[in-house]
Amino acid sequence: MMVLLSILLATAQVAAPAPQGEEAVAPYRVDPANAGAKPFSGDRMARQFGGQPGIRRIVDSFVTSNFADPHIGEIFKNQDAVRLRRVIFEQFCYILNAGCTYTGRDMRTAHTNMGVQQADMNRLVENLQRAMATERVPFAAQNRFLAKLAPMRSAVVQR
Amino acid sequence: MVPRSIYFVLLASVAAASPAAAQQGGGAGKLLLTNGISTVEGSSGGGLAPWAVISGNETRDGFGAQAAVTVVTLPDYDLKAFSVAVGLRDRLELSYARQSFDTNKVGGALGLGDNFSFDQDVWGAKVKLAGDAVFGPTWMPAIALGVQYKKSLDPLVARAVGAHERSGADLYVTATKLILNYSLLVNTTIRATKANQLGLLGFGGPNGTQRRVVPEASIGYQFSRRLVVGAEYRRKPNNLAFAREDDAWDIFAAYGIGGHLTATMAFADLGSIATVDGQRGLLVQLQGSF
Numbered sequence: 001m002m003v004l005l006s007i008l009l010a011t012a013q014v015a016a017p018a019p020q021g022e023e024a025v026a027p028y029r030v031d032p033a034n035a036g037a038k039p040f041s042g043d044r045m046a047r048q049f050g051g052q053p054g055i056r057r058i059v060d061s062f063v064t065s066n067f068a069d070p071h072i073g074e075i076f077k078n079q080d081a082v083r084l085r086r087v088i089f090e091q092f093c094y095i096l097n098a099g100c101t102y103t104g105r106d107m108r109t110a111h112t113n114m115g116v117q118q119a120d121m122n123r124l125v126e127n128l129q130r131a132m133a134t135e136r137v138p139f140a141a142q143n144r145f146l147a148k149l150a151p152m153r154s155a156v157v158q159r
Numbered sequence: 160m161v162p163r164s165i166y167f168v169l170l171a172s173v174a175a176a177s178p179a180a181a182q183q184g185g186g187a188g189k190l191l192l193t194n195g196i197s198t199v200e201g202s203s204g205g206g207l208a209p210w211a212v213i214s215g216n217e218t219r220d221g222f223g224a225q226a227a228v229t230v231v232t233l234p235d236y237d238l239k240a241f242s243v244a245v246g247l248r249d250r251l252e253l254s255y256a257r258q259s260f261d262t263n264k265v266g267g268a269l270g271l272g273d274n275f276s277f278d279q280d281v282w283g284a285k286v287k288l289a290g291d292a293v294f295g296p297t298w299m300p301a302i303a304l305g306v307q308y309k310k311s312l313d314p315l316v317a318r319a320v321g322a323h324e325r326s327g328a329d330l331y332v333t334a335t336k337l338i339l340n341y342s343l344l345v346n347t348t349i350r351a352t353k354a355n356q357l358g359l360l361g362f363g364g365p366n367g368t369q370r371r372v373v374p375e376a377s378i379g380y381q382f383s384r385r386l387v388v389g390a391e392y393r394r395k396p397n398n399l400a401f402a403r404e405d406d407a408w409d410i411f412a413a414y415g416i417g418g419h420l421t422a423t424m425a426f427a428d429l430g431s432i433a434t435v436d437g438q439r440g441l442l443v444q445l446q447g448s449f
Contacts, residue, residue, distance in 0.1 A: 118218035118249070121294075122190050129384055139383050140342050147339035153294035 022083040028105050035091045035102040036155065037148040046098035048141040049132075055098055059089040062131040069127065072120045095148050107155035114158070121157050125149075188216035188223065188449075191384050191415045193293055193337070194246070196423045197227035197446050200281045200307050200357065201242035201256030204333070206425055206442055207393040207407055208348045208375035209285065211303035211335040212292050214254065215246035216419065216448050222247055225448035231427055233438040237261040244283070252305075254283035260359045265435055277313035279359050292335045292344075300336035300345075307331075309358035320433070321399055322361020323368050327353055330370070337381070344387065348375040355399050356432055364398035371396040385415040405430020409442060421446045 018024040028034075040046075049055050063085050067076045076084075087104030094102040104110065116124075125146065132142045195203040195212045203225065204210035215223020224245045231238040239261075244254035258279045266275030285305035292301040310326040311317050317325040333348040351370040353363045363369070373396060379389025392408045411425035423446070428439035 117220050119188050119220060122188065122218065125190060126384075139381070143339040143342045143381065147297065150294045150339055151296050153291070 019083075019086065022086070023080045025083070025105070028109065030103050032094060032102045034104060034106040035094050036107045036152045037095050039095050039097040040144075040148075041097065043097065045096045045141060045144065049092075049096050049098065049137055049145075050135055052093060052098050052100070054135050054137075055093050055096060056089055058128075058131045058135050058137070059085060059092055061134060062128050063088060065127045065131065066124065069123060072123045075114055075116060075120060092145075096145065107152045111156045111158075116157050118157055121153060188218060188221075188418075189249075190293060191418060192381075192387055192413060192421065194223070194225060194448055196413050196421055196444055197225060197229065197240075197242050197244065197256075199229055199231070199238065199240040199242075199256070199258065200283060200309075201240070201244055201254035202283045202285055202305060202307065203244060203246075203252060203254075204348075205346065205377040205379075205389070205391045206409060206411060206423065206427070206444065207391045208346060208377050209283075209303075209305055209307075209331060209333055210292070210346045210348075210377065211287060211290070211301035211333045213246035213249045213252045213285070213287055213303075214244035214448070217246060217249060219249045223249075223449060225446055227444055227446035229442065229444040231429075231440060231442045233429065233432070233440040235263060235265050235435045236432060236438060237263065242281075250287050252283070252285040254281075254285070256281040256283070258357070258359065262433075265433065269433070277311070277316045277359065279309055279311050279357070281307050281309045281358070283307045290334075290336075293337050293339070297336070297338060297340065300334040302332070302334045305331050305333065309354060309362075311358065311361060316359075317361025320355070320360045320401055321364050322355055323353075323363035323398075325361055327358060327362030329354060329358075331375075342381040344377070344379040344381065344389065346375075346377040348377075349373075350375060353396060353398060355396070356404060357395075360399065360433065362398075365400040367396060367398040379411075379413075386412065388412045402434040403431050411442070419448055421448070 090100050090102045093100035195210050198204045198209055202209035203212050203214040214225045217223030226243045229240040239259045240256050242256035246252050261276040267273040285303050287303045290299045290301040307329040314325040329352040331348050331350040335346040337344045351372050353370045355361050373394035375393040377391040379387040381387050390410045394406045395404050397404045407429045409425040409427035413423040415421050423444040425442040427442045432438045
């Protein structure tokens with residue numbers, strides 16, 4: 001009975017309705033650790049990315065370029081663009097320590113069955129680099145941020 | 160003489176690689192510059208030291224290739240290297256290089272005749288054993304094991320300078336990582352070799368007939384996606400009695416053009432070669448890859 005109750009409670013905690021404009025996803029446990037990286041300390045990185053407005057512009061152009069990409073657009077075709085924009089913004093903002101928390105799924109769950117291959121991942125990185133360059137993020141800061149993302153490869157790329 | 164077929168492969172690969180890629184600014188595949196440049200021995204890496212990266216632009220889902228022309232202009236000599244390499248599934252690399260060493264006026268002084276030039280073939284194989292140079296944990300570099308079989312096409316030269324053999328094989332292990340946090344590419348290579356002046360002057364000699372274990376190192380700072388500036392060092396054995404052999408080093412700048420072309424310029428110091436000291440000059444390389 002206790003077990004059942006705690007399961008019910010846990011489910012209740014996560015089965016919140018999907019935010020407006022987003023499709024529902026299977027229930028999961030909300031935890032900032034799902035972002036897959038520890039946030040930077042201090043506000044230097046956040047400043048170099050132009051704070052939340054800068055990060056939002058980067059994420060917008062990053063997501064837009066991925067959907068329009070001749071190589072990897074196919075992978076994004078069936079993804080929920082509204083949700084993707086929100087959770088990637090949260091993830092970047094959280095990792096850059098720009099004052100957000102991450103409420104999305106962990107990287108492995110979020111990329112299940114997407115069929116991402118290494119070349120796709122590299123393409124994704126290039127699109128992100130382009131978005132960061134457009135926002136005039138210094139290259140060394142871009143790389144410091146990529147250093148946080150690089151270890152996630154095994155959770156994203158399908159073996 | 161360089162066989163016509165090498166030029167053909169080189170030109171074909173550069174031609175095939177360039178136009179489509181330039182439009183898309185990179186195309187799918189490896190990240191820019193992560194196939195390295197081509198060493199003077201044909202393996203992918205820096206100019207002097209092989210790295211634990213696999214030639215060509217393909218990932219573990221395909222086959223890639225690269226080809227390069229390298230010219231080193233020294234005060235008294237010129238070294239040219241033409242190389243091709245294929246990369247299979249970002250795991251195995253097979254390479255071939257033809258090196259041509261022109262003695263210019265030194266040839267005349269040594270009684271070989273002005274502009275006497277001699278050639279060497281280098282056949283290479285490299286396998287990436289573990290890790291990744293960019294992704295995965297920061298502490299885990301890409302690690303590769305390689306062999307370079309070298310054979311002089313002018314056996315008289317090796318004999319004349321007192322080398323024991325005209326052919327030999329270098330074995331090496333290399334570890335490479337792009338430490339993104341510092342935009343720093345770091346490479347270490349340990350080579351077992353008995354080559355004299357890369358093998359151009361044969362293998363082994365009065366001062367040593369066995370392979371010697373020598374270190375090589377490269378470091379590079381990534382200024383942008385396209386530009387890496389760094390330095391390399393390569394220790395070399397000193398087997399011959401008639402002339403001292405020095406270690407080699409260089410400082411280089413490699414620039415990625417459109418994803419399928421890499422241009423490299425370096426200032427290289429190869430030290431004393433065949434009794435003539437102070438052989439330092441410009442290394443220029445153009446590499447095409449797909």
